Amino acid sequence: AQSVTQPDIHITVSEGASLELRCNYSYGATPYLFWYVQSPGQGLQLLLKYFSGDTLVQGIKGFEAEFKRSQSSFNLRKPSVHWSDAAEYFCPRRQGGKLIFGQGTELSVKP
Amino acid sequence: NAGVTQTPKFQVLKTGQSMTLQCAQDMNHEYMSWYRQDPGMGLRLIHYSVGAGITDQGEVPNGYNVSRSTTEDFPLRLLSAAPSQTSVYFCASSLGPGRYGYTFGSGTRLTVV
Numbered sequence: 001a002q003s004v005t006q007p008d009i010h011i012t013v014s015e016g017a018s019l020e021l022r023c024n025y026s027y028g029a030t031p032y033l034f035w036y037v038q039s040p041g042q043g044l045q046l047l048l049k050y051f052s053g054d055t056l057v058q059g060i061k062g063f064e065a066e067f068k069r070s071q072s073s074f075n076l077r078k079p080s081v082h083w084s085d086a087a088e089y090f091c092p093r094r095q096g097g098k099l100i101f102g103q104g105t106e107l108s109v110k111p
Numbered sequence: 112n113a114g115v116t117q118t119p120k121f122q123v124l125k126t127g128q129s130m131t132l133q134c135a136q137d138m139n140h141e142y143m144s145w146y147r148q149d150p151g152m153g154l155r156l157i158h159y160s161v162g163a164g165i166t167d168q169g170e171v172p173n174g175y176n177v178s179r180s181t182t183e184d185f186p187l188r189l190l191s192a193a194p195s196q197t198s199v200y201f202c203a204s205s206l207g208p209g210r211y212g213y214t215f216g217s218g219t220r221l222t223v224v
Binding site for chain 1: 208
């Protein structure tokens with residue numbers, strides 16, 4: 001079955017530092033990939049998505065992600081993290097009617 | 112546009128009780144899904160629907176029932192609540208397959224005692 005893996009359960013970065021969250025997907029045809037953010041006690045908000053074309057996609061809140069087929073990766077990046085970015089991040093893939101999730105990465109931001 | 116609306120936001124049930132979690136969307140989305148979220152396990156798909164009258168099982172369907180009589184509504188029924196069903200439940204909807212993302216509701220926190 002197609003799957004998604006987020007290798008880092010928890011990451012801590014300093015405010016103002018750069019951020020990269022890792023996401024790997026199992027092999028398949030060009031996947032439909034997404035990044036969502038979940039603030040504590042909230043629902044999930046879509047940050048960005050990839051389905052074809054340019055491998056670098058821009059999203060909301062200053063985030064971007066790069067699709068690398070050779071590495072089966074779709075990592076999320078931000079050049080300078082703000083305290084408000086502390087949240088849980090998910091990179092599900094679309095499979096027909098389903099959205100398949102990994103376990104997520106919790107981001108903490110220290111002052 | 113309210114988006115995806117879930118009710119109730121919080122619920123406490125006794126073991127063996129039944130209840131329905133409500134989900135409604137006003138975006139004319141064909142696809143709707145139910146997920147449960149447990150610590151360290153991400154979101155797991157319970158049931159999903161690709162249109163009115165069409166539903167299918169996800170990863171963890173046991174103990175849950177769904178129906179889709181209208182495009183707007185997708186209720187989730189717990190037949191006989193068990194402590195293992197204590198979780199946060201999210202409903203989500205999507206315009207279509209493939210490139211379309213899902214819009215999520217704000218969740219229902221359910222505790223079964």
